[in-house]
Amino acid sequence: MTDNPLVQDFATDWDHSDPQWVADPYPIWEDLRQRCPVAHTDRYGGGWFPATHAGVSEIAKDTTNFTSRNVVIGNGRPTELDLPAPIGVAPPITSDPPFHAIARRLILPAFAPGPINALEPMIRELCSKLLDTMAGEDVVNAGTQYAQYIPPSVIRGMLGFPEEDIEQFLEFVHIILEGIDHPEEERIIEFEPVEKYFVAQIEEHMDSPRDDLTSYLLNAELDGQNLALEHVFGTMVLILVAGIDTTWSAIGSAIWHLAHNPEDLARLVNEPDLMPVAIEEFLRFYAPVTMARLVKHDMEYQGCPMKEDDWILLGFPAANRDPVAFKDADKFIIDRAENRHVAFGLGIHRCAGSNLARLEMRVALEEFIKRYPRFELADSKAVTWAPGQIRGPRNLPIRILQ
């Protein structure tokens, strides 16, 4: 949470870290859609927030006027220390065309449905073991004891890092997630132990390659050459950053919803085939990820005087609640048949991990409701929501009902 003064008017002074926004952003967005479809702020050095589906989708697809050079809003701007566009610090998410397509093509085959679907038994076993550790408790924390562990454990397995290193790995994930928007000089110091461990793993994989993501990246070629070690390390960091608190938030939000909507929980328990459709509605209604762009040059955009290096807060979750794009947009409809939600983004940066994220969500929810067909919020006031661009419940105490 920032120490910024509280917001009085989100149309002229929005702040996605304001306590009101963090607690419940949806009424704010609905109000903006009605009276100010592109809101402004002077905070963070200046920025804009389109609250409509049309605005979000237009900007997501416009790489001429907007750059992905930095996708996390902070008070600073990219410096000379950061790699310039079109590559950026964490390709492909910080890359612009034409380099973006090259960096993206490199990782897509590893995240295509074929290799991802093969992970299902591993993920199921992981979820089931986590539930075993919680057995016998009347109140479990679905955030800190369950959702939080699933994505990093899956990625540890994909990277082929030893299972017994899991605690150390979780600690590294923590360092990376906390440090990602720190200034470059601090980040280098904080990441040192992480880099040492990862480089040791990379070297070990060079000596004995196997069928995992680390060996895949080491074998990958760009212009007929293997990737530089820094590129391999950078891509691993991106996958950790992009794949962990995003998916943890998505799983947590779904459990939170089911805990106070018993009729939806009962339907999922009784109609397992509904799960894939329900997952798309969880993703629409509780989309966890908001991205950012920087304005490339001074211009007038939809009547707004945008300046070079102004931020754009790219609210995929707001687009998903726009009544122009979705019928009954503010209602959660568990069997919504037509659902063009944009939780994974739109255009060239569409989430590369979407197949994995969906699989983790489905298996995590299936296993949870199999073990606990009836549950409720143990203390709705104790639930906390992550501030910033990734939204999801962190503390999530759930009472198990018989």
Next chain:
Amino acid sequence: MKVRIDPEICQGQGRCFSIAPQIFDFDELGNGVVLGDGLLTSETIELARLAQANCPEHAVFIEDSP
């Protein structure tokens, strides 16, 4: 009627082949592709329409076949 995916627009969101695996498949990058000639029957047309209505990129097209 015939269904096609415009590969320039498709970003591999994966909705089409999850909803209608009888009609769509994915390539090695995870982008959507149409199985066979894409000709739709009275049994498959509704499913193709449903897939179309769920593609966030508007990459699925259903057209009169010549």
